[in-house]
Amino acid sequence: xxxxxxxxxxxxxxxxxxxxxxxxxxxxxxxxxxxxxxxxxxxxxxxxxxxxxxxxxxxxxxxxxxxxxxxxxxxxxxxxxxxxxxxxxxxxxxxxxxxxxxxxxxxxxxxxxxxxxxxxxxxxxxxxxxxxxxxxxxxxxxxxxxxxxxxxxxxxxxxxxxxxxxxxxxxxxxxxxxxxxxxxxxxxxxxxxxxxxxxxxxxxxxxxxxxxxxxxxxxxxxxxxxxxxx
Numbered sequence: 001x002x003x004x005x006x007x008x009x010x011x012x013x014x015x016x017x018x019x020x021x022x023x024x025x026x027x028x029x030x031x032x033x034x035x036x037x038x039x040x041x042x043x044x045x046x047x048x049x050x051x052x053x054x055x056x057x058x059x060x061x062x063x064x065x066x067x068x069x070x071x072x073x074x075x076x077x078x079x080x081x082x083x084x085x086x087x088x089x090x091x092x093x094x095x096x097x098x099x100x101x102x103x104x105x106x107x108x109x110x111x112x113x114x115x116x117x118x119x120x121x122x123x124x125x126x127x128x129x130x131x132x133x134x135x136x137x138x139x140x141x142x143x144x145x146x147x148x149x150x151x152x153x154x155x156x157x158x159x160x161x162x163x164x165x166x167x168x169x170x171x172x173x174x175x176x177x178x179x180x181x182x183x184x185x186x187x188x189x190x191x192x193x194x195x196x197x198x199x200x201x202x203x204x205x206x207x208x209x210x211x212x213x214x215x216x217x218x219x220x221x222x223x224x225x226x227x228x229x230x
Contacts, residue, residue: 052169058161059083065153072149074099079153088158090119096154097121103146109139116218118162121155163222171223172198178219184209198227 055061062083065071071079078096082088097113104111104126112125130136147155160167168174172191179185179194185208197206209216211227220227 051173053167054169055167058157058165058167059086061157061160065157071153075149075153082157087161088154093119093154093158096151096158100143100146100151100155103150104142107142107146109142116221117214118218118222120159120162120218120221122217122221159222159224163218164224171225175219175223175225178222179209179216182215182219184213184215184219198225 055064062079066076066079066083074096078088078092081092101111101113108128110127111123112127113121114124116122126139128135130139163178164174166174166177168177170191172195174191176185176189176191176194179189180187189208194207211217211220217227
């Protein structure tokens with residue numbers, strides 16, 4: 001369980017960095033960064049019809065974090081409310097996001113984001129754009145520092161809640177389940193087809209739908225995939 005909760009917390013930072021560097025033109029045209037818990041399952045998770053789950057429920061994840069003695073007061077208050085109400089509120093997610101953005105701005109990084117239809121924020125750029133390895137490392141360190149005690153846990157759990165309610169361990173299965181519901185692909189389209197396309201020649205021509213649409217980007221973000229179209 002410790003591995004899963006640690007992976008969930010680290011994921012928010014990684015997705016933000018990949019998305020921003022993609023927008024900065026520092027990655028290939030089509031990139032995918034899957035959640036670090038891919039292919040793992042909580043001991044009590046088991047199998048669902050779609051595959052292995054990372055945990056039996058969101059409540060179980062809330063409990064795992066609440067058992068930690070390293071939470072900030074803000075994190076603990078948010079998770080206690082989530083445990084009581086069964087979910088993290090949009091208001092608490094907004095607060096965590098605002099804390100992250102404000103902290104980054106105080107350190108000289110102005111992040112741009114857009115809100116997707118599933119309620120998740122997606123990074124669209126940063127000023128100044130990190131253009132060297134040293135600047136990228138500085139940005140990553142600042143993002144990590146700013147997320148501690150504020151957005152790291154809350155944003156990552158909210159992403160799971162909004163985009164992966166079945167808590168599927170496989171991000172490609174998660175994305176395709178959403179793409180099915182959105183009518184972007186037919187029932188014959190599978191997680192493996194999506195994965196193979198993303199690991200192909202690095203262009204969006206391999207995907208049978210508009211990857212830049214809000215519906216597609218919402219599915220990617222909710223699944224823990226940062227996909228840049230360029």
